[in-house]
Amino acid sequence: DAGVIQSPRHEVTEMGQEVTLRCKPISGHDYLFWYRQTMMRGLELLIYFNNNVPIDDSGMPEDRFSAKMPNASFSTLKIQPSEPRDSAVYFCASSYQSGTWGVTQYFGPGTRLLVL
């Protein structure tokens, strides 16, 4: 298995532009997570899906952020308009049966976003 796939790996954009991050989870996994990591705040959960349905989006910082999962093999995280403080590494992770205590989340390589 190729693992969790994210694209692009790096993104540099100007303030005000729309940014779309993409994720392909591991086949067969029914949970998908979006995280943001910064030096100051560490890893933060933004939103997670179960069977393509958003379950908890309380970590989404504001209305500029939106996430979709149109099917079991694809998800997007969109920032519109982007701001410099959105600069971070965004990780996508997937797992099978997240509610089970022993389940591991598998992380993608991340997208490093820089907003100028």
Place this chain on the structure above:
Amino acid sequence: KNQVEQSPQSLIILEGKNCTLQCNYTVSPFSNLRWYKQDTGRGPVSLTIMTFSENTKSNGRYTATLDADTKQSSLHITASQLSDSASYICVVKYKSQGNLIFGKGTKLSVKP
């Protein structure tokens, strides 16, 4: 407030030496605790998951301990190798279906 605190923030050791990383949490009710290893420029990789009933769990040269009474966990690395250089993140899951609370990690550097 549910929090996970890790110490030290960073650590430098010589190859072959042992080290112990600490994790204190205030998460309640507690479901499980995980240790992740994150190499520079990569996503975190799970090392171990422990429930409240488990005191010790090993994964090769990594041994995690958990004291659910004092809400403390440690990750002990034996005979360190250069490839152990990474950030180690402690993650606590609260409730049975709840979210994960992440520590900010300990950055370990193993020098030859």
